[in-house]
Amino acid sequence: MLQRLTKNLTATDIFLWIIRIVIIGLIVWGSIATLASGKYSGENWLDFIVFGLAQGSVYALIALGYTLVYGILLMINFAHGEVFMAGAYTAYHVALAFGNSGFMDRHPVIALLICLLVSVITSVGVAVLLERIAYRPLRKAPRLVPLITAIGASFFLQYTFRGLYGSGVRAYPDVKALEGEWTILGIEILKTQAIVIIASALLLVGLYIFVQKTKTGKSMRAVAQDKDVAALMGIDVDRVIVITFALGAAMAGAAGLLYALIFKQVHFFMGFVPGIKAFTAAVLGGIGNPVGAAIGGLFLGIFESIGPSLFLDGLGIMAPYQLKDVIAFSMLVLVLIFLPSGILGEQLYEKKA
Numbered sequence: 001m002l003q004r005l006t007k008n009l010t011a012t013d014i015f016l017w018i019i020r021i022v023i024i025g026l027i028v029w030g031s032i033a034t035l036a037s038g039k040y041s042g043e044n045w046l047d048f049i050v051f052g053l054a055q056g057s058v059y060a061l062i063a064l065g066y067t068l069v070y071g072i073l074l075m076i077n078f079a080h081g082e083v084f085m086a087g088a089y090t091a092y093h094v095a096l097a098f099g100n101s102g103f104m105d106r107h108p109v110i111a112l113l114i115c116l117l118v119s120v121i122t123s124v125g126v127a128v129l130l131e132r133i134a135y136r137p138l139r140k141a142p143r144l145v146p147l148i149t150a151i152g153a154s155f156f157l158q159y160t161f162r163g164l165y166g167s168g169v170r171a172y173p174d175v176k177a178l179e180g181e182w183t184i185l186g187i188e189i190l191k192t193q194a195i196v197i198i199a200s201a202l203l204l205v206g207l208y209i210f211v212q213k214t215k216t217g218k219s220m221r222a223v224a225q226d227k228d229v230a231a232l233m234g235i236d237v238d239r240v241i242v243i244t245f246a247l248g249a250a251m252a253g254a255a256g257l258l259y260a261l262i263f264k265q266v267h268f269f270m271g272f273v274p275g276i277k278a279f280t281a282a283v284l285g286g287i288g289n290p291v292g293a294a295i296g297g298l299f300l301g302i303f304e305s306i307g308p309s310l311f312l313d314g315l316g317i318m319a320p321y322q323l324k325d326v327i328a329f330s331m332l333v334l335v336l337i338f339l340p341s342g343i344l345g346e347q348l349y350e351k352k353a
Contacts (some may be wrong), residue, residue, distance in 0.1 A: 017290055022265060023334050026315065040309060048186055048306045054193040054262055056301020057200030061068045061255035062278035063285070063293040064207065065127075065248025071224045071288040072244045078150040079130055081275020082157035083249050085268065087123035088163055088256025091115040092266045099173030108177035116257050123253030124246045126157065128174025131245040138240070162268040169267040173267060196258045202245055203254055204294050207247065211290060220244055224288075273325075277304075280332050286342030304328045 034040070040048075049124050065080045098104040098111045138146045178191040211217035222230040223240045231237050259274065260266055277300060283295025307327035312320030337344070 010185075011094070019124065020238070020334070020337055023330070027311050029273045030311040030314035033143070034310050037314065039313060044309075045306070045318050047300060050187070050189050050193055052302035053298065054100055054196040055301030055305060056275065056281075056298035056302070057197050058255045058259050058262070058297075059278045059281045059301050060294040060297025061200055061203060061251040061258070062274055063281040063297045064204075064251045065292055066282040067222075067246050067285070067288055067290055068146065068248045069294040070282070072220065072241055073139070073146075075136075076150065076279070077130075077135075077245075077248075078147070078279075079153035079157060080127075080248065080252060080277075081271035082154050083123045083127045083130070083162075083271070084252040084256050084259075085266075085271030085273060085277075086157065086161060086256075087249075087253030088118035088260050088270065089161055089170075089266050089268065090122040091119035091253075091257055092170055092260065093165075095173050095260075098169075101319075104173060104196075105176050108175055110305045112257070116254060117273060119257045120253035123249040123256065127245045127249030127252075128242060129191075136241075143251075147180045158268055160269070165268065168263050170343045172264045172266060173239075174264075175261070178261065196225060196262055199254070199258060202253060207251065208290065216243060219306055229353045282331065284332055284342055286344040289342070289344045293342035299343075300328055300331070303331050307331070333347065 043236045057240050060082070062084050065083065066077060068079075069077045083281075094160065095104065095111070097114045104111045130153055134149050137147055138149060148187075178195060181190055183186045183189075183192050184194065211220060218236045219230070220243065222233070222235055224238055227237050230240075253276075259270075267287070278297065282293045282294035283296070284300060285292025285294070304324050304327060308320040308322075308324045311327065312323060317323065
């Protein structure tokens with residue numbers, strides 16, 4: 001038995017197993033050393049988890065745009081990070097006007113809902129224009145052509161909004177109603193983080209119900225299976241594709257406002273890193289699978305929050321949190337070594353790879 005297994009092993013398989021063992025060994029070693037040192041209390045670990053959930057919720061909402069479009073068109077919309085940025089940056093100006101006038105303090109719920117609406121409408125408008133102008137004419141082209149177009153659209157949007165709004169980093173106005181903490185199940189959670197987690201959960205559940213239970217959602221799933229057959233069955237494929245872009249953009253627009261509430265700043269380049277992280281989350285969960293994208297986003301956010309302190313502190317690395325991006329992408333590589341199609345992507349992988 002052992003001889004038969006070793007006979008089928010290639011040099012690549014051996015190399016990958018060595019990488020797996022080394023990475024897992026470093027994770028276990030660093031984690032044990034960190035926990036044994038007692039540097040972080042239980043309260044600290046809870047703070048890491050809550051922040052990771054809030055951060056991961058934002059990644060999950062953005063990741064849905066990548067995975068929905070891929071599920072329909074089998075293309076990666078690398079301009080999606082800028083769709084997220086467009087909504088957040090535009091809503092900032094509305095929030096600033098509300099903050100300067102005092103409306104934000106007098107009516108915080110109404111003000112935030114208006115900012116959310118502005119962010120969503122802006123993101124949806126940008127995404128629909130992108131689909132109509134940049135992607136629809138290339139729908140029959142080889143896959144590499146829309147991919148290059150998406151990268152070009154990303155740069156175009158970045159520098160367009162830089163020209164419109166300026167290149168500086170803008171501080172998001174404070175919302176006094178969201179200052180302080182709430183105690184939930186005996187755990188003290190910052191109000192902004194609680195709002196982000198709750199709002200993201202409601203949006204994710206709402207999107208899942210829409211895709212699974214509504215007639216339009218069934219049309220989306222039919223087009224994802226086979227566009228030509230769906231068209232023969234009377235489904236307007238172009239309309240479904242536009243709705244898919246709009247849904248993903250709406251999630252990204254909502255994520256833009258939630259991101260601003262957590263990190264308190266916006267700028268024209270703010271979509272790049274969250275966009276890459278969200279794409280990572282989509283791949284991690286299984287590209288094309290909305291539930292996988294949500295799980296991948298939450299997993300990535302928690303791992304990125306806990307990982308530097310848990311794994312790197314014990315290895316004696318100075319300023320471990322500066323390496324949080326390395327931790328995130330290393331985790332992606334590690335998961336994909338074991339699960340090449342992602343956490344929930346096995347079925348999709350078999351059908352579309």
